[in-house]
Amino acid sequence: MRGSLTLVLTLTCGLMAGLSLLAAPAAAAEMPEIESRSWSFDGIFGHFDRAAQQRGYQVYNEVCSGCHGLRLLTYRNLAALGYGEDDIKAFAAEYEVTDGPDDEGEMYQREALPSDHFVSPFANTQAARAANNGALPPDLSLMVKARKNGANYLYALLTGYGDAPDGGELPDGLYYNAAFPGHQIAMSAPLDDDAVEYTDGTPATVDQMASDVTTFLAWAASPEMEERKRLGLKVMLFLLVLTALLAAVKRKVWSRLH
Amino acid sequence: MSSSDNTHPLVKWIDERLPVFTFLNHELRDYPTPRNLNYWWSFGSIAGIVLVIMILTGVMLAMQYTAHVDYAFDSVERIMRDVNYGWLLRYLHVNGGSMFFIVIYIHLFRGLYFGSYKSPREILWGLGVIIFLLMMATAFMGYVLPWGQMSFWGATVITNLFSAIPLVGDSIVSWLWGGYSIDNPTLQRFYALHYLFPFLIFAVVFLHLVALHVSKSNNPLGIEAEGPQDSIPFHPYYTAKDFFGFGVFFLVFMGFVFYAPDFFGEPDNYIPANPLATPPHIVPEWYFLPFYAILRAVPDIEVFGYILITAKLAGVILMFGSILILFFLPWLDFSKVRSARFRPIFKQFFWIFFVDCLVLGWVGANPPEGFFVVLGRIGTAFYFAYFIIIIPLIAYFEKPRPLPESISAAVLGGKKGEDS
Numbered sequence: 001m002r003g004s005l006t007l008v009l010t011l012t013c014g015l016m017a018g019l020s021l022l023a024a025p026a027a028a029a030e031m032p033e034i035e036s037r038s039w040s041f042d043g044i045f046g047h048f049d050r051a052a053q054q055r056g057y058q059v060y061n062e063v064c065s066g067c068h069g070l071r072l073l074t075y076r077n078l079a080a081l082g083y084g085e086d087d088i089k090a091f092a093a094e095y096e097v098t099d100g101p102d103d104e105g106e107m108y109q110r111e112a113l114p115s116d117h118f119v120s121p122f123a124n125t126q127a128a129r130a131a132n133n134g135a136l137p138p139d140l141s142l143m144v145k146a147r148k149n150g151a152n153y154l155y156a157l158l159t160g161y162g163d164a165p166d167g168g169e170l171p172d173g174l175y176y177n178a179a180f181p182g183h184q185i186a187m188s189a190p191l192d193d194d195a196v197e198y199t200d201g202t203p204a205t206v207d208q209m210a211s212d213v214t215t216f217l218a219w220a221a222s223p224e225m226e227e228r229k230r231l232g233l234k235v236m237l238f239l240l241v242l243t244a245l246l247a248a249v250k251r252k253v254w255s256r257l258h
Numbered sequence: 259m260s261s262s263d264n265t266h267p268l269v270k271w272i273d274e275r276l277p278v279f280t281f282l283n284h285e286l287r288d289y290p291t292p293r294n295l296n297y298w299w300s301f302g303s304i305a306g307i308v309l310v311i312m313i314l315t316g317v318m319l320a321m322q323y324t325a326h327v328d329y330a331f332d333s334v335e336r337i338m339r340d341v342n343y344g345w346l347l348r349y350l351h352v353n354g355g356s357m358f359f360i361v362i363y364i365h366l367f368r369g370l371y372f373g374s375y376k377s378p379r380e381i382l383w384g385l386g387v388i389i390f391l392l393m394m395a396t397a398f399m400g401y402v403l404p405w406g407q408m409s410f411w412g413a414t415v416i417t418n419l420f421s422a423i424p425l426v427g428d429s430i431v432s433w434l435w436g437g438y439s440i441d442n443p444t445l446q447r448f449y450a451l452h453y454l455f456p457f458l459i460f461a462v463v464f465l466h467l468v469a470l471h472v473s474k475s476n477n478p479l480g481i482e483a484e485g486p487q488d489s490i491p492f493h494p495y496y497t498a499k500d501f502f503g504f505g506v507f508f509l510v511f512m513g514f515v516f517y518a519p520d521f522f523g524e525p526d527n528y529i530p531a532n533p534l535a536t537p538p539h540i541v542p543e544w545y546f547l548p549f550y551a552i553l554r555a556v557p558d559i560e561v562f563g564y565i566l567i568t569a570k571l572a573g574v575i576l577m578f579g580s581i582l583i584l585f586f587l588p589w590l591d592f593s594k595v596r597s598a599r600f601r602p603i604f605k606q607f608f609w610i611f612f613v614d615c616l617v618l619g620w621v622g623a624n625p626p627e628g629f630f631v632v633l634g635r636i637g638t639a640f641y642f643a644y645f646i647i648i649i650p651l652i653a654y655f656e657k658p659r660p661l662p663e664s665i666s667a668a669v670l671g672g673k674k675g676e677d678s
């Protein structure tokens with residue numbers, strides 16, 4: 001059975017590879033090829049590069065937050081980027097939230113607190129569309145998980161602007177983007193060189209900002225990742241030892257039979 | 259060993275009134291098991307463990323989840339972000355679902371290969387098929403709960419299938435939905451049923467095990483264990499073997515949970531459900547893909563220009579038929595020889611069938627266009643031909659290889675089983 005299993009699996013893989021070549025052109029037309037980059041958060045020991053995360057937060061804050069919300073995060077989550085309590089209070093205090101009712105039964109505006117969720121730029125989708133030519137800037141909290149090839153796609157999208165290759169004209173309000181499915185996106189290129197001035201002095205090239213904000217958003221989508229991988233390592237080591245012991249027990253027990 | 263070995267007076271006192279200890283001894287310790295079971299036989303008990311894990315993690319998730327269209331998506335994200343080890347619970351439950359299907363598919367193909375469905379195990383097999391159907395219903399409804407884009411649109415596509423039923427179809431669909439579209443009542447009833455069904459599965463698994471312990475396990479040789487030399491007590495031999503199997507299984511399972519938790523998922527389900535925006539490709543979870551391919555395989559069936567059966571209805575009939583046909587397998591395959599090891603022709607077609615299922619899965623993952631339509635039709639035709647035509651023909655014409663005299667003769671007579 002083992003022999004025939006290998007044979008069949010090989011045949012299947014071969015067949016599928018061959019067939020997918022036939023089918024590939026159709027698929028390629030819709031989904032642009034996305035290049036894979038290496039990220040600090042890849043792999044078994046992956047962790048978020050703190051400096052990149054902080055720079056990425058700066059990019060989000062100064063550029064993207066004008067249009068995109070991050071509603072699943074609270075300000076105090078930023079502690080994970082290495083910010084202290086006072087920094088976080090200051091970040092939050094830049095925003096206002098509605099609270100209440102107070103003792104008179106009135107709603108009132110107050111400065112956001114670390115326990116508040118990130119304040120979204122628009123009150124509702126209608127307002128967001130009205131301000132963006134009818135297009136809706138999606139919330140970015142889960143963006144990296146909500147697209148195939150998440151981080152690589154986001155980077156490719158942010159660096160994918162340019163002129164349409166065949167010099168074709170695009171409809172008003174749409175911009176050519178090599179990574180976006182269909183290549184016509186309603187978001188104008190959000191990043192230009194020196195769109196932000198990094199507090200740590202890193203030159204703010206488009207590549208640098210795209211990669212930083214991607215790292216930040218990858219964290220926003222999976223804030224548990226570092227803890228998960230750290231715990232995973234312990235669990236896997238434990239299971240390896242346990243399984244080895246169980247294998248030994250099994251051999252010992254069964255040796256009585258032969 | 260029997261219960262009389264338990265000399266502790268309390269044990270004895272209880273046992274004389276409620277013979278749980280005798281029962282456990284009988285069914286889990288002394289229980290005679292063929293001595294030649296290979297690791298493909300470990301997957302039944304692995305499935306049992308997974309079922310327990312699903313129920314435990316599910317109940318704990320339920321303590322934090324909110325079944326309401328306005329809160330469901332965010333309550334899941336709250337579990338992921340704010341509940342202590344909530345991400346672990348959710349990833350265990352999500353990946354556990356996929357593992358459950360992998361394990362069950364192996365368990366089921368094991369049965370197909372070694373002829374475990376044949377007399378006297380027809381009811382054991384039938385109970386297995388019922389478990390499989392219940393699992394599919396449970397998984398389908400569970401996938402709706404996070405209320406992401408695929409939750410919503412997958413549910414829309416699948417529930418709409420019932421509208422293909424002539425005359426009463428549309429009424430059935432609004433009855434399922436609890437309204438005129440998939441909405442809050444749908445989510446709430448799916449939640450209630452998703453909570454209920456695993457306990458039904460538990461009950462059917464119990465019956466499955468009762469039936470198993472009546473007929474005893476089949477084995478790679480497919481011949482019945484006759485004397486004591488063919489069998490060994492379940493404990494310690496198969497407990498030891500199964501526990502090693504658990505270890506390997508958990509390594510794979512935890513590998514996904516900790517290092518690729520979204521491997522089996524669809525990115526679209528991290529976008530909140532939006533009834534106004536249809537995703538470009540609606541695909542069900544991977545374990546439904548072969549059935550999804552069968553669903554979409556058939557065209558309208560016309561007679562003299564009149565549509566006799568719509569493509570939708572035909573698809574629905576075939577999709578359900580593809581599972582229901584498993585109930586009849588014990589009678590379609592009337593060859594007296596169980597194990598494919600002694601059935602050279604059957605063995606070849608078994609593997610072709612296996613590949614056919616993979617191909618159907620691949621077709622199901624792709625849009626029903628051009629080449630995939632053709633492949634889907636060929637695959638579907640073969641799927642049914644395998645059960646209805648090929649298996650009975652093989653049973654009739656094939657000349658099986660000679661069977662060994664007994665399990666012990668084959669195992670101890672110097673010739674070891676090749677599959678272990």
Ligand code: HEM
Pocket residue numbers: 298299300301302303304305306307309362365366369372374375379382383385386387388389390459463466470474475476477584
């Ligand atoms: C919740 C899901 C299930 C659980 C927990 C479960 C559990 C088990 C266990 C513990 C065994 C004995 C060990 C073994 O032979 O592997 C077994 C045997 C068996 N199961 Fe299942 N099972 C499940 C689903 C199914 C399904 C879906 C089928 C097929 C449609 C099936 C068919 C069988 C058969 C035919 C046997 C006897 C096999 C033999 O002795 O050769 N089971 N099951």
